[in-house]
Amino acid sequence: MAPPEPLPHITTQRLTALYHRQAAIKDVTIALPRHSVTAIIGPSGCGKSTFLRCLNRMHELSDGGWVTGKVLLDGQDVYGGGVDPVRVRRRVGMVFQRPTPFPTMSIHENVAAGLRVNGKLSGRALNEAVEQSLRRAALWNDVRDRLHTSAVALSGGQQQRLCMARALAPEPEVLLLDEPTASLDPAGTQRIEELCHELKARYTIVIVTHNLQQAARVSDRTAFFYLGELIEVGRTSDLFTKPALEQTEAYITGRFG
Amino acid sequence: MSVRARVFRRRVRSMVLTGVVAGLCALAVLPLLFILGDLVAKGASSIDWSFFTRNPAPAGESGGGVANAIVGTGIIVGLACLIGLPIGIGAGIYLAEYGSGRLGWIVRFVADVMNGTPSIVVGIFAWTFIVKPVGRFSALAGGVALAILMLPMIARTTEEMVRLVPHSLREAALALGYPRWRTSLTVIVRTALSGIVTGCLVAVARIAGETAPLLFTALGNLNFSTSLTQPMQTLSLQIYVYATGPFDEWHRLAWAAALVLMGLVLVIALLARWVTRQRYGAS
Numbered sequence: 001m002a003p004p005e006p007l008p009h010i011t012t013q014r015l016t017a018l019y020h021r022q023a024a025i026k027d028v029t030i031a032l033p034r035h036s037v038t039a040i041i042g043p044s045g046c047g048k049s050t051f052l053r054c055l056n057r058m059h060e061l062s063d064g065g066w067v068t069g070k071v072l073l074d075g076q077d078v079y080g081g082g083v084d085p086v087r088v089r090r091r092v093g094m095v096f097q098r099p100t101p102f103p104t105m106s107i108h109e110n111v112a113a114g115l116r117v118n119g120k121l122s123g124r125a126l127n128e129a130v131e132q133s134l135r136r137a138a139l140w141n142d143v144r145d146r147l148h149t150s151a152v153a154l155s156g157g158q159q160q161r162l163c164m165a166r167a168l169a170p171e172p173e174v175l176l177l178d179e180p181t182a183s184l185d186p187a188g189t190q191r192i193e194e195l196c197h198e199l200k201a202r203y204t205i206v207i208v209t210h211n212l213q214q215a216a217r218v219s220d221r222t223a224f225f226y227l228g229e230l231i232e233v234g235r236t237s238d239l240f241t242k243p244a245l246e247q248t249e250a251y252i253t254g255r256f257g
Numbered sequence: 258m259s260v261r262a263r264v265f266r267r268r269v270r271s272m273v274l275t276g277v278v279a280g281l282c283a284l285a286v287l288p289l290l291f292i293l294g295d296l297v298a299k300g301a302s303s304i305d306w307s308f309f310t311r312n313p314a315p316a317g318e319s320g321g322g323v324a325n326a327i328v329g330t331g332i333i334v335g336l337a338c339l340i341g342l343p344i345g346i347g348a349g350i351y352l353a354e355y356g357s358g359r360l361g362w363i364v365r366f367v368a369d370v371m372n373g374t375p376s377i378v379v380g381i382f383a384w385t386f387i388v389k390p391v392g393r394f395s396a397l398a399g400g401v402a403l404a405i406l407m408l409p410m411i412a413r414t415t416e417e418m419v420r421l422v423p424h425s426l427r428e429a430a431l432a433l434g435y436p437r438w439r440t441s442l443t444v445i446v447r448t449a450l451s452g453i454v455t456g457c458l459v460a461v462a463r464i465a466g467e468t469a470p471l472l473f474t475a476l477g478n479l480n481f482s483t484s485l486t487q488p489m490q491t492l493s494l495q496i497y498v499y500a501t502g503p504f505d506e507w508h509r510l511a512w513a514a515a516l517v518l519m520g521l522v523l524v525i526a527l528l529a530r531w532v533t534r535q536r537y538g539a540s
Contacts, residue, residue, distance in 0.1 A: 056432060058428065058431065058432055061428070061431060086434050086435070086436050087434070089431065089432055089433070089434040090433075090434035093432070093433075094432040096425060096428065096429065096432075098425060100423075100425045100426055100428070100429035102426065102429070102430075102444055102447075102448070103426075103448055104447045104448050104450070105447075113430075113433060113443075113444075114433040114434060117433065117434060117435050117436075117439060117443075118434065163429070166433065167432075167433070170433065170434060
């Protein structure tokens with residue numbers, strides 16, 4: 001017997017995201033369970049990244065980007081009236097495809113950036129929070145002796161883990177990963193995947209990936225998107241071994257996309 | 258034609274073209290070298306310690322220096338920076354971050370037109386709106402004129418530098434929960450800062466040698482003066498007076514002053530280079 005499904009942390013209802021008049025995702029209704037990893041798979045241009053960017057209200061910052069439908073975070077619509085997108089983004093952290101350390105800041109300042117903007121922490125408490133975040137991102141041992149050196153001197157994999165640490169520092173509830181290993185070598189990729197396993201005890205993780213093996217390795221549930229629509233979602237083990245739909249099977253067996 | 262002959266022809270053509278390009282390049286640098294050489298040859302012998310510490314001697318007497326002009330250049334250029342840098346940098350950030358609408362288009366167009374405005378016109382403008390109503394030439398009017406001159410340069414460079422910051426950095430900051438204005442200031446402007454500083458230094462170097470707009474505003478002053486409400490001397494004005502004057506001694510001093518001014522501009526330009534280098538050295 002499989003364990004019971006955890007309660008959903010994020011639910012989207014008929015979520016449609018548009019660029020000007022062109023819909024990138026259409027009528028997506030999906031539940032993302034708390035403290036689990038959900039992988040979003042599908043061919044290029046199917047709306048995976050756009051879906052992710054709707055969850056923390058980043059999509060509306062794109063040129064002509066707007067959204068209809070609902071995204072419920074713990075039951076509250078993040079697109080509801082009076083909801084400040086800046087507050088939503090503090091609850092829902094994000095890591096991008098390419099590492100984006102702030103080049104003028106040191107490693108310490110990079111991790112502290114999200115804490116500083118949130119306000120009160122300073123001095124000792126700030127240092128402790130930085131250390132804790134770096135430990136969670138499995139980067140502490142690499143950088144403990146050079147916290148105050150430039151962040152861009154790190155390797156690509158380290159930079160990406162630094163971005164993880166930076167996203168974790170403000171204590172978000174949800175972590176969105178947009179192809180986080182696309183620009184990394186196999187060793188860096190493995191570290192990030194291990195992190196997904198460790199971090200899901202604390203966070204709800206949604207990861208977009210082009211790599212089906214990666215989806216199978218890291219996720220509890222997998223959602224398959226095609227041409228902007230959610231085709232199928234289910235337990236990763238089920239979706240990869242006995243997909244319900246022909247289309248899903250064709251994609252995961254490499255017959256298209 | 259054999260392969261060999263074709264290769265040979267290609268080589269010859271390549272060499273000729275390389276030679277032509279190198280020649281043109283030398284031609285472009287030549288005037289600068291001549292100017293520098295001429296300045297050193299005619300001006301260096303007149304430069305000694307008293308040249309920097311003494312004020313101009315009365316007409317006809319020998320000796321004297323340009324202390325008042327050096328200090329005056331510093332004050333007027335400083336004044337121009339005080340007025341021009343905050344407005345110019347602010348306008349540049351606005352153009353890059355929020356200037357996609359109609360207002361941005363207008364500001365950008367006005368800045369481009371101002372960039373092409375002859376400096377003497379700016380001088381007349383400052384004369385009309387400051388010197389004439391007040392009834393007196395003043396260092397303040399000179400500073401304002403130079404500030405107006407540097408404004409469009411600074412605004413446009415700042416805009417370009419801010420636009421060079423990768424979009425991914427902006428997204429990273431916003432995704433961390435930065436409000437838009439804090440993203441602009443703490444991440445975007447900070448990343449573009451060395452480029453902005455370089456642009457400002459280049460603008461300062463350009464206005465430091467301006468003469469025309471100062472003729473109607475700061476006017477010039479043969480005595481040492483630090484009063485902003487009085488006429489003030491600058492190196493460029495001093496050169497103008499000495500070079501057009503009737504005495505050989507004055508011509509000699511004009512060369513020396515020109516050498517000092519050129520040296521000053523060179524130092525600022527080198528500083529600008531150094532700031533840019535720092536930036537790439539760090540990343």
